[in-house]
Amino acid sequence: MKVLMFGWEFPPHISGGLGTACYGLTRGLAKIDDLDIIFVVPKAHGDEDQSKMKLVGANGVSIEQVQTHIENFKTQHTYLEVESQLIPYNDPDEYYTFRSQDLYGQNKFFKVDKEGKLEFSGKYGANLIEEIYKYAYVASTIADNHEHDVIHAHDWLCYPAGIAAKEVSGKPLVIHVHATDFDRSGGNVNPKVFEIEKKGMDAADQIIAVSNLTRNIVIEKYGQDPAKVKTVYNAVEPVTIEEKLKVKKGVKEKVVTFLGRITMQKGPEYFVEAAYEVLKRTEDVRFVMAGSGDMLEKMVERAAQLGISDKFHFTGFLKGDDVFQMFLLSDVYVMPSVSEPFGISPLEAMQSNVPVIISKQSGVSEILTHAVKVDYWDIDAMADAIYGIVKYDALANVFKEEGKEEVDNLKWANAALNVHDVYTSAIELFEPSLKN
Template identity: 60%
Template structure:
């Protein structure tokens, strides 16, 4: 399995989903070797074996495959919509120096060994790391020959790695589509990323989409045959340490947005709805937890609307901080413009927080006890928030029923469906 991040070192939902799935696969009797660009040594390896790509000495060959790889991947301009889980300070651009270096990188017939120290981040050299990761993936496949049955690659950053491993081993490839370029950028897509996504899905033996919403995009926007694409919804993990300490120090109701402050997540609509709620009821505070390229825009809009004294920005939260935030919240809102799935509402519901989600989210397909609104309908969003903070009986009902519902959405069940895909491809299951 190839991923780009693994807890506790994560920048978004990709690492959380990878961790939940690997734990679920272990409970279904599947042994997983999880390769990451950079491992830190403190990853939970009770259910998975972590391979640190930075420790692998790869055999570099400037043959036809390697040359095509560098040509297609290495020197692509990075913009704010390309990187799926980055903070504003990590946005950067690959300059002319990278391009010139690439022109001198290989020579016909050249073969050499090299160990590449990956950063494992989403910064300026992201595309170079993506390309080198594919080369290292080929070496990992050689080193582990005979020790794996299926290759599984998570999101576009690892698709070329999966393709390289398949080319070396001949083993079937599964690619997991957690978010498409259309989710990140709307219709103004980065063509280079789209091409990587499409190439990975075309090369794969099976594509796993995290929702029917995503499956439809994969089929209609990328031209992938429907029989090749299966939906496996994400899940949520319960643990003994889920409950955070709720030290509030105030009686006001707290309404929370938690996610990247980017176009995809719809933070502007949350702000507009907040202003409408505050015109009707004053004892409510709104919290925006996260970071992203729209942060300054949102802060200015909050000031313009005159609600700064009721609006709070926490910055990026993770781990126990997320649990504490949910423990303090009375309502959770996910107003995403396009959300392939959305694990955070499940995390809120397991903390007994009633949730409001956009109809344009994959998680809406599996939830009955969540209030659903169109992301653009700020009046409906404001009405839903107002109802939950004003009518205690309604909030208690959604809290209780939501918790009961989310308890049944388990990673072990999702993993069982993924295992069935593996068995079919490996020829050990029923066809």
């Protein structure tokens, strides 16, 4: 079985859990003998690990062939006009091929070099929607150039690419819902994002959700048939802590850590308020907020207002070994997410022998037994849990030992087998529909 997989980021160039999950899943799938993966990203940097699959960067693909498929593509997405002409006042080695009116509200040109390649940042910037649709254009050519049996598109950023590939190759499409805009926005859904998500789900032959929490949102909010929505939980890559860099804490106090995007979805304000409550009861604790996001400045200001800045540390965004170094410094990890489709970071913390406190509003709470679970809004319960773990070593040791054993059994190889079953179902269900 050959899988054409579309993602948005891949280690070491990641900004969150999506890239980590894609990497773990591809490594798990690579252990299946009859399966080959072509993993596509908007921008390849050349230093990605390709030992388990072939990686293709859309930025390195010529798009001449896309013109033969543009008519079908534009009826599915937006009004797009294809031209092949030089535009005055530009370098003659460069030309603009695509113009979009409906998507941007005014004429917009996509820059293509003399080899027919589009430029991608591969980031989540102001031109994200533009890059999503450029990615879909290139996906048509990639689908034409690479043999495959099934298409797998990760998250809403890649759904248009998955749809474009399906239209070209006629192969079944599996989409992987790592999050929805209902999670990211707290219910204040962006209409454009919702439209992209809905079209991806409608076009999909099978849908993978990372938790039952997410599965229910897909069914109820996006009107999807429950029969085609399957839950496959995420996992973690095995690690040997002894191989990680050893770090010394440098302080005598216990360290309580929040690690993630500092945005509404992750509930950072509840962590700050809980820290204040804990510090009323003991001074032998420090709090760390590791990450970046639109609420960072507000959290710094709130810690100052509460008078706990001397016990509160902001590290900025961490990745790779820095994450595990932070866990090795930590005595408790807290994930107070308001709406978390899954949440890999608690698993990484448990691998590092760190007790975890997670919100009941997280997908990972569905599979963990040896974790404290609280409602994200229940600051008193969160503070009580933190205080209990930092104050009573016997309690902390139980969570460390039992949690480590539990998480060591959550392997990407098992998740990959479940995803492989979804591929098989998609192919089997798709083939009869072709005959009809």
